[in-house]
Amino acid sequence: MQLIEDANREAVRRIAAAEPVLIDVRPAGEVIPALGDRVLLHAGPPIEWARMCGPMRGAIAGALVFEGWATDLAAAERLAGSGAVAFAPNHHHGAVGPMTGITTRSMPVLVVENRAFGNRAFCTINEGLGKVMRFGGNDAEVLARLAWLRDELASVLAVGLRARGGLALKGVIARGLAMGDEMHQRNVACTSLTVRELAPALAQAAGSTDKLAAALAFIGANDQFFLNIAMAMGKAIMDPVRDIPGSSVVTAMARNGTDFGVRVSATGDRWFVAPVEMPKGMYFPGFSEADANPDMGDSTIVETVGLGGFAMAAAPAVAGFVGAGGAADALDWTRTMYDITLARSAAWTMPSLDFAGVPTAIDVRKVVSTGIAPVINTGIAHKKPGIGQVGAGVVRAPLDCFKQALVAFAATLGVA
Amino acid sequence: MQLIEDANREAVRRIAAAEPVLIDVRPAGEVIPALGDRVLLHAGPPIEWARMCGPMRGAIAGALVFEGWATDLAAAERLAGSGAVAFAPNHHHGAVGPMTGITTRSMPVLVVENRAFGNRAFCTINEGLGKVMRFGGNDAEVLARLAWLRDELASVLAVGLRARGGLALKGVIARGLAMGDEMHQRNVACTSLTVRELAPALAQAAGSTDKLAAALAFIGANDQFFLNIAMAMGKAIMDPVRDIPGSSVVTAMARNGTDFGVRVSATGDRWFVAPVEMPKGMYFPGFSEADANPDMGDSTIVETVGLGGFAMAAAPAVAGFVGAGGAADALDWTRTMYDITLARSAAWTMPSLDFAGVPTAIDVRKVVSTGIAPVINTGIAHKKPGIGQVGAGVVRAPLDCFKQALVAFAATLGVA
Numbered sequence: 078m079q080l081i082e083d084a085n086r087e088a089v090r091r092i093a094a095a096e097p098v099l100i101d102v103r104p105a106g107e108v109i110p111a112l113g114d115r116v117l118l119h120a121g122p123p124i125e126w127a128r129m130c131g132p133m134r135g136a137i138a139g140a141l142v143f144e145g146w147a148t149d150l151a152a153a154e155r156l157a158g159s160g161a162v163a164f165a166p167n168h169h170h171g172a173v174g175p176m177t178g179i180t181t182r183s184m185p186v187l188v189v190e191n192r193a194f195g196n197r198a199f200c201t202i203n204e205g206l207g208k209v210m211r212f213g214g215n216d217a218e219v220l221a222r223l224a225w226l227r228d229e230l231a232s233v234l235a236v237g238l239r240a241r242g243g244l245a246l247k248g249v250i251a252r253g254l255a256m257g258d259e260m261h262q263r264n265v266a267c268t269s270l271t272v273r274e275l276a277p278a279l280a281q282a283a284g285s286t287d288k289l290a291a292a293l294a295f296i297g298a299n300d301q302f303f304l305n306i307a308m309a310m311g312k313a314i315m316d317p318v319r320d321i322p323g324s325s326v327v328t329a330m331a332r333n334g335t336d337f338g339v340r341v342s343a344t345g346d347r348w349f350v351a352p353v354e355m356p357k358g359m360y361f362p363g364f365s366e367a368d369a370n371p372d373m374g375d376s377t378i379v380e381t382v383g384l385g386g387f388a389m390a391a392a393p394a395v396a397g398f399v400g401a402g403g404a405a406d407a408l409d410w411t412r413t414m415y416d417i418t419l420a421r422s423a424a425w426t427m428p429s430l431d432f433a434g435v436p437t438a439i440d441v442r443k444v445v446s447t448g449i450a451p452v453i454n455t456g457i458a459h460k461k462p463g464i465g466q467v468g469a470g471v472v473r474a475p476l477d478c479f480k481q482a483l484v485a486f487a488a489t490l491g492v493a
Numbered sequence: 494m495q496l497i498e499d500a501n502r503e504a505v506r507r508i509a510a511a512e513p514v515l516i517d518v519r520p521a522g523e524v525i526p527a528l529g530d531r532v533l534l535h536a537g538p539p540i541e542w543a544r545m546c547g548p549m550r551g552a553i554a555g556a557l558v559f560e561g562w563a564t565d566l567a568a569a570e571r572l573a574g575s576g577a578v579a580f581a582p583n584h585h586h587g588a589v590g591p592m593t594g595i596t597t598r599s600m601p602v603l604v605v606e607n608r609a610f611g612n613r614a615f616c617t618i619n620e621g622l623g624k625v626m627r628f629g630g631n632d633a634e635v636l637a638r639l640a641w642l643r644d645e646l647a648s649v650l651a652v653g654l655r656a657r658g659g660l661a662l663k664g665v666i667a668r669g670l671a672m673g674d675e676m677h678q679r680n681v682a683c684t685s686l687t688v689r690e691l692a693p694a695l696a697q698a699a700g701s702t703d704k705l706a707a708a709l710a711f712i713g714a715n716d717q718f719f720l721n722i723a724m725a726m727g728k729a730i731m732d733p734v735r736d737i738p739g740s741s742v743v744t745a746m747a748r749n750g751t752d753f754g755v756r757v758s759a760t761g762d763r764w765f766v767a768p769v770e771m772p773k774g775m776y777f778p779g780f781s782e783a784d785a786n787p788d789m790g791d792s793t794i795v796e797t798v799g800l801g802g803f804a805m806a807a808a809p810a811v812a813g814f815v816g817a818g819g820a821a822d823a824l825d826w827t828r829t830m831y832d833i834t835l836a837r838s839a840a841w842t843m844p845s846l847d848f849a850g851v852p853t854a855i856d857v858r859k860v861v862s863t864g865i866a867p868v869i870n871t872g873i874a875h876k877k878p879g880i881g882q883v884g885a886g887v888v889r890a891p892l893d894c895f896k897q898a899l900v901a902f903a904a905t906l907g908v909a
Contacts, residue, residue, distance in 0.1 A: 255810045256672040256682050257844065266672050269685035276692050277710035280702050287697070294693035393844035394671045403847045428673065428809035429845060431819045 080490070084323030088342055089420045089438050091321075092382065095314040096192040099306055100243040102235040104227075106182025108199055109170045113182065115146055115156075118167045120178025120375045121333025122348040126158050130334035130370050132213025135462020136177035137162075139215025143223055144181050150215060168329055169346075171316070172199040173308045173375035176211035176458055177334070184223065185231035189246065189309040191317060198312035202226050202234075205299040211374070212458040212465040233279060233292040241278035244271065246310045247424055250384070253303075254435070255428050259392040260307040261376060261385030262399050262454040262469050267303035272296055304376065311378035320345050325486050326419065327439040330381050330451065330474055334373035334458075339478040341441050343489045351477035356457050358470015359400040370460040372472045377453050383422055383437035386452035386471060387414040391427040391435070399454050401471045404429075410452055411436065417443040417451065441486060444479040496906070500739030504758055505836045505854050507737075508798065511730040512608040515722055516659040518651040520643075522598030524615055525586045529598070531562055531572075534583045536594025536791045537749025538764040542574050546750035546786050548629025551878020552593035553578075555631025559639055560597050566631060584745055585762075587732070588615040589724045589791035592627035592874055593750070600639065601647035605662065605725040607733060614728035618642050618650075621715040627790070628874040628881040649695060649708040657694035660687065662726045663840055666800070669719075670851070671844050675808040676723040677792060677801030678815050678870040678885050683719035688712055720792065727794035736761050741902050742835065743855040746797050746867065746890055750789035750874075755894040757857050759905045767893035772873050774886015775816040786876040788888045793869050799838055799853035802868035802887060803830045807843040807851070815870050817887045820845075826868055827852065833859040833867065857902060860895040 106112045117137055119129075126134070138153035141162070147153035156162055167174045174180050178201075186199040201211075204222055208214040238244065249270050256266030276293065283289035296302050315328045324342035331338050338348040353372040360366070379385040389396055390411035393404040401410060408429060414436040415421070421434030439451055450473040457468040522528045533553055535545075545553070554569035557578070563569035572578055583590045590596050594617075602615040617627075620638055624630040654660065665686050672682030692709065699705035712718050731744045740758035747754050754764040769788040776782070795801040805812055806827035809820040817826060824845060830852040831837070837850030855867055866889040873884040 252681065256674075258672075265668065266682060266685070269682070269689045272692060273685045273688040273709075273713045276688060277706045277713060280696065280699075280706035280709055283696075283702055286699055286702060286705075289702070290693045290696040293689075293696055297689045297693060393847075397844075397848075404845050428813075429820050431809075432813075 080323040081325060084321050084343065085326055085419055085438070085440065088318050088321055088324045088326040091318050092314060092438055093423060094193045097189050097246045097310040097313045098192055098243040099187060099238060099246055100190045101188040101238055102185050102202070102231045103188055104182065105180050105184045105186045105199065108186065108188060109172060111165065111170050112180070115161060116163045116165070118165055118170060118172055118174065118178070118180040119333060120167060120174050120176065120373060121331045122336050122338030122350050123166055124333045124335055126164065128335050130373065131460050131462045132370055132373070132458045133177045133334050135213035135215050136179040136210045138462065139210050139219055140179045140181045143220050144183060167375055168331055171197065171312070173312045173378050174201055174211070175203070175305060175308065175376045176374040176456060177213055178375050179210060183227055185227055187306055187309045189306070189313040191313040194317040196313060196316050198309045198316060200305045200309035202230065203299060203302045203305045205295070208465045213462045214465045215463055229288060230292050230295060233283060233288055236282040237275055237279035240282040241275065244274055246306065251425055254388060254391040254425055257392050257394055259385055259388040259395055259454060261304065261379045262456065263392050263395040264303035264307065265300040267307065268296070268300055271303055271306065307379050307384065308376055311382045314382050315378065318342055323490065325441045327381060327441055330377040331375045332372045332377065334370055337372065337475050337478055339474065339482050341482045341486055344482065344485045347485065349478045349481040349485065351475035354472050354475055356455050356470035356472040357400060358457055358468050359398065360468035364467035368459050368467050370458045372455060373458060374455070376455070380451055380453050381439065383418070383425065383435035386410060386454045388427065388435045389454070390430050393429065395454060399469045399471050413449060414452065416447050417449050441479050441482045444476070445483045448476065450474045450476050496739040497741060500737050500759065501742055501835055501854070501856065504734050504737055504740045504742040507734050508730060508854055509839060510609045513605050513662045513726040513729045514608055514659040515603060515654060515662055516606045517604040517654055518601050518618070518647045519604055520598065521596050521600050521602045521615065524602065524604060525588060527581065527586050528596070531577060532579045532581070534581055534586060534588055534590065534594070534596040535749060536583060536590050536592065536789060537747045538752050538754030538766050539582055540749045540751055542580065544751050546789070547876050547878045548786055548789070548874045549593045549750050551629035551631050552595040552626045554878065555626050555635060556595045556597045559636050560599060583791055584747055587613060587728070589728045589794050590617055590627070591619070591721060591724065591792045592790040592872060593629060594791050595626060599643055601643055603722055603725050605722070605729040607729040610733040612729060612732050614725045614732060616721045616725035618646065619715060619718045619721045621711070624881045629878045630881050631879055645704060646708050646711060649699060649704055652698040653691055653695035656698040657691065660690055662722065667841055670804060670807040670841055673808050673810055675801050675804040675811055675870060677720065677795045678872065679808050679811040680719035680723065681716040683723065684712070684716055687719055687722065723795050723800065724792055727798045730798050731794065734758055739906065741857045743797060743857055746793040747791045748788045748793065750786055753788065753891050753894055755890065755898050757898045757902055760898065760901045763901065765894045765897040765901065767891035770888050770891055772871050772886035772888040773816060774873055774884050775814065776884035780883035784875050784883050786874045788871060789874060790871070792871070796867055796869050797855065799834070799841065799851035802826060802870045804843065804851045805870070806846050809845065811870065815885045815887050829865060830868065832863050833865050857895050857898045860892070861899045864892065866890045866892050
């Protein structure tokens with residue numbers, strides 16, 4: 078149908094035209110008006126407390142204590158279940174969050190501006206490895222780290238980013254793909270490039286060399302620091318692709334640990350949900366699939382723009398890490414995603430496929446007609462609150478989301 | 494022959510046991526006793542002024558002015574040809590240098606210590622891109638940059654490295670190989686990792702944030718900054734492999750722009766030389782093979798330890814840059830080098846070959862019996878002094894060096 082072809086061409090054009098720039102770090106409450114008292118944003122499609130998984134409940138309890146809305150975790154759980162706390166998806170407020178994805182007003186968020194369209198997107202700062210809130214951690218160590226991010230790191234980053242005029246991300250991703258990152262489970266190159274690009278401005282803007290050294294050490298100690306930047310970038314790229322009448326392009330994929338949700342351009346802000354699947358992966362010593370929470374987080378926004386599992390060919394080292402096979406398998410994962418996408422990125426290419434572009438713009442029609450579900454590289458959380466990450470793996474988006482979306486998409490065209 | 498097998502096993506063991514650590518930056522004259530008044534070290538095997546190529550003469554003239562031994566370039570050329578200046582290979586004094594490789598006493602050198610054997614090796618700091626002394630550049634801009642390296646950058650790096658207790662290089666290389674570097678014509682990953690690793694210590698040790706910012710900006714602006722570190726590392730790894738009776742392992746390959754020289758363990762410090770070949774490569778806009786100087790520099794020490802052209806499989810992006818083909822060709826270059834080496838590195842593996850180790854320990858017998866010459870990724874200098882880099886390419890070590898070396902090696906075993 079010509080209308081669909083034209084609409085999808087426009088969707089692909091908007092993705093290609095995006096100019097995402099990391100411009101600032103700000104308290105979430107300053108840039109997300111909805112983040113008032115006792116409001117928490119979470120990953121994935123909407124969900125009420127009663128249906129939330131263990132790690133998301135754990136993270137929420139921690140965040141309530143962090144904000145001073147509860148005195149301890151037990152009080153926080155009671156408060157969260159009392160109805161006196163408001164929950165909403167990050168995606169409803171221009172934001173994304175990894176794993177549990179909890180965002181509250183005093184947490185600093187990375188600000189990515191899409192300069193081609195003027196929109197902005199937000200994501201909290203990556204907390205590092207080990208016991209962290211995004212995996213459901215909520216003890217004193219977790220909250221102390223969040224306080225340091227808020228009180229120390231945020232200002233060093235913010236002052237440096239503003240002094241530098243921001244960090245253009247499209248080129249960083251292009252270089253990262255040539256350096257073995259897929260920007261979901263492997264961000265070592267982009268993290269290193271970011272430190273290298275920002276360090277001079279951070280140094281010049283730093284009030285104290287001690288604070289600067291601590292900030293550089295924190296970022297440098299975490300290969301996944303860049304993930305949250307990539308996520309805010311993904312959101313900033315895909316938001317202008319929403320609401321194109323006739324476009325069957327997927328604009329968001331997100332999970333809350335219970336449900337997987339998909340949005341399609343022509344159907345606007347509506348979520349199409351199905352139960353999340355369990356990742357197939359590699360577990361850290363002492364853990365197994367019996368400990369794992371089902372798939373969780375807004376981080377699938379990176380697959381939505383063609384990175385993560387879609388760019389596995391660029392990152393043969395990650396294939397082993399997530400239990401997805403060897404170097405040849407890495408190439409095949411990417412090749413298969415060409416079957417459900419509309420374009421190959423001109424800006425983001427993979428040397429291992431002789432500089433073919435990453436598969437971009439998931440077409441809900443192609444997903445349903447081929448039966449090939451988008452592949453996602455993901456971290457795996459323990460299913461109980463307070464424990465943290467137990468592994469990493471590969472998961473498929475549930476096909477049922479796409480089937481529902483296709484029916485609704487057809488309805489927008491008068492095909493009942 | 495059992496003697497040869499045992500000797501080569503020992504050579505391979507010493508390469509594998511190496512623990513190279515970048516520990517300091519010092520004035521060359523402080524750590525290389527031979528570097529007195531009017532002494533210049535150069536790349537490759539020994540050569541006299543009359544036989545030196547254009548860029549090496551240009552670099553020497555510039556270095557004589559830089560050290561205050563001549564008032565201008567014309568006077569410097571006369572001085573260099575007068576016999577009043579002493580020339581010697583870097584390799585004779587524990588050092589290596591890229592391209593022309595000129596080292597004089599006031600130039601700062603990177604110090605790499607091989608902690609498994611206690612030896613140290615030295616290399617000047619990479620000057621960056623454009624017009625630089627290593628490619629024969631010698632004008633005021635080139636000399637001013639060298640003065641800044643000596644007066645500003647060296648102390649920032651030195652203080653930071655000492656405060657940090659050095660930077661262990663084996664792990665950096667391992668990570669770099671998983672990030673698409675081969676450490677000769679592509680060092681973007683290792684440069685970025687080095688900035689990320691050192692930045693906190695540099696910040697803490699910095700007297701001034703302005704100097705720190707300038708240092709971080711200089712390093713960050715040059716993807717090849719790490720090359721000179723990799724070179725000093727290569728020299729530090731291979732020096733303990735010298736002088737093993739019965740070992741046919743190549744301990745050094747180096748070029749002075751006129752001759753290519755090879756050293757073999759059992760034949761000690763003797764050079765086996767043949768005319769250098771012309772690289773086959775890609776030229777910068779406005780230049781062609783007609784402008785190119787033949788192959789030059791001590792940087793082939795990285796191939797001698799199994800990196801550079803030998804690790805092309807890790808770096809499909811570099812294959813295109815040096816005109817060596819696509820992703821499949823990159824794998825083949827590395828596979829071919831397995832035919833002339835004795836081992837696969839356990840520490841340095843390549844994801845694109847399902848984590849096979851890089852080909853290590855070139856056996857002069859295998860080179861001669863297969864007729865396969867070592868492959869080298871290299872920069873290409875203009876043949877006239879003062880111009881600089883004109884391209885990058887792939888070059889083969891001349892087989893004749895290895896034939897001569899094999900005859901001499903046989904003689905050490907009483908086979909006349």
